[in-house]
Amino acid sequence: MRRVLFAASEAIPYMKTGGLADVTGSLPGYFDKEEFDVRVIMPKYVCMNEEFRKQMRFLCHFYVNLGWRKQYAGIFEAKYKGITYYFVDNEYYFAGEQPYNHIHEDVEKFAYFSKAVLEALPYLDFCPDIIHCHDWQTGLIPVFLHTIYGDQNYYAGMKTVYTIHNMKFQGRWNLQAIMDVTGLPEQIFVPDKLESYGEANYLKGGIVYSDYVTTVSKTYAYEITTQQGGEGLDGLMNARKDDLFGITNGIDYEVYNPKKDVYLLQHFDEQNVVEGKAANKEQLQKELGLPLKKKTPLLGIVSRMTNQKGFDLVAYVMDQLMSIEDIQMVVLGTGEEQYENMFRYFEEKYPDKIKANIGYSEEMAHKIYASADLFLMPSLFEPCGLSQMMSMRYGTLPIVRETGGLKDTVTAYNEYEQTGNGFSFANYNAHEMLDTILYALEVYRHHKKEWVGLVKRAMREDNSWEASARKYEALYRELVDDNVKD
Structure with missing residues (x-):
């Protein structure tokens, strides 16, 4: 039995602020239970749902030396869908109304968490062969493992896999302050280890000290080795290229299942997708106060509202699109004020065409995936992206920019060969995006047979976690079997 411990700052159902939680939860x-025992460790946040906190069982406590401080750590345990979760308890670090605070607070919080994870292991009835670390918040686990714990028998031969979910977020802070907080030796705060542009960099530490580095799509694995996509670490990523793997994320096919989704008025599958989507579309139009127009294409957006997601392009063409085309749009999300206000403005200007839901609702997200005809995701960059996979699962065709995981999962419609599962454009350009939207509308209105074929191909795509899990299993085997040989 190969033992793997996922270490992460969030995981569903216990805490979610973004796609990281979907992956780690x-x-x-999806791993083969006969061969792999995979468990998860994360912080025990005070802001967690009280129902989940009540289900946790206290296991033990100990103290963590962090720099010159000695900090309490409690370990709790819970089971969810057959998976064991461990929680690190310390209300000094994990209190507050949200899991993340200012970066100067978070760098100490997650230095503590990283060390507490390693300190907790001898107290658990579980000694992992591999610790699979996720994003900058766990970047110090491989660093601590190699610099402080590596010569202790218990940790001997323990391997690490480090997954970068978004290169943009690196956990960078003042060098001297991080030396003080972590107590790590001064000689590792140098350019080929933890130092980066005059600061300490947690993400860089994880990349340097891990055995394997993965990221969340093949194209993104290439993009982060380039100056444009490497966020200042492209040199390091090129140096680690032989140990860098792009494994595309999946989605939970039980949760996102048009045949039994609890949020839908009418369930459907590939056989009755036309009728099923029409019924759900009509219900969503009624619910949001849009005119009941069966033949008017409905464009959906479910997204964080940040510049990464391509909303500058949307803002640029919105007037042209809405004033000329017979189209409806439903938007769901929160984020930067300028983009929230942009959608509010256009809703006020075109009340019969746009409904902007500023906020987040899991129910509304599912309804949009199931009801829309097209799903717009014109990202500036996108490590993997999950929404395009969710929309395809419901027969809603994505319009994406060819970057990262969007390029890997969406194949542009080819009218001559009748292939593809969506629509795409290459350059970060508003008019190129608009042209692609207009082409998609043309196919929707005037080529119904081909459109239905496209919809069914999209629904047949296998974007489940099964394929991803098999690839991670192969990596784990390689690491553990190499360990046995050593």
């Missing part, structure tokens, strides 16, 4: 359930 869903993926462990």
Whole structure:
């Protein structure tokens, strides 16, 4: 039995602020239970749902030396869908109304968490062969393991896999302050280890000290080796290219399932997708106060509202699109004020065409995936992206920019060969995006047979976690078997 411990700052169902939680909470359930025992460790946040906190069982406590401080750590345990979760308890660090605070607070918080994870292991009835670390918040686990714990028998031969979910977020802070907080030796705060542009960099530490580095799509694995996509670490990523793997994320096919989705008025599958989507579309139009127009194409957006997601392009063409085309749009999300206000403005200007839901609702997200005809995701960059996979699962065709995981999962419609599962454009350009939207509308209105073929191909795509899990299993085997040989 190969033992793997996922270490992450969030995981569904216990805490979610973004796609990281979907990965760390869903993926462990898809490994072969006969061969892999995969568990998860994360912080025990005070802001967690009280129902989940009540289900946790206290296991033990100990103290963590962090720099010159000695900090309490409690370990709790819970089971969810057959997976064991461990929680690190310390209300000094994990209190507050949200899991993340200012970066100067978070760098100490997650230095503590990283060390507490390693300190907790001898107290658990579980000694992992591999610690699979996720994003900058766990970047110090491989660093601590190699610099402080490596010569202790218990940790001997323990391997690490480090997954970069978004290169943009690196956990960078003042060099001297991080030396003080972590107590790590001064000689590792140098350019080929933890130092980066005059600061300490947690993400860089994880990349340097891990055995394997993965990221969340093949194209993104290439993009982060380039100056444009490497966020200042492209040199390091090129140096680690032989140990860098792009494994595309999946989605939970039980949760996102048009045949039994609890949020839908009418369930459907590939056979009755036309009728099913029409019924759900009509219900969503009624619910949001849009005119009941069966033949008017409905464009959906479910997204964080940041510049990464391509909303500058949307703002640029919105007037042209809405004033000329017979189209409806439903938007769901929160984020930067300028983009929230942009959608509010256009809703006020075109009340019969746009409904902007500023906020987040899981129910509304599912309704948009199931009801829309097209799903717009014109990202500036996108490590993997999950929404395009969710929309395809419901027969809603994505319009994406060819970057990162969007390029890997969406194949542009080819009218001559009748292939593809969506629509795409290459350059970060508003008019190129608009042309692609207009082409998609043309196919929708005037080529119904081909459109239905496209929809069914999209629904047949296998974007489940099964394929991703098999690839991670192969990596784990390689690491553990190499360990046995050593």
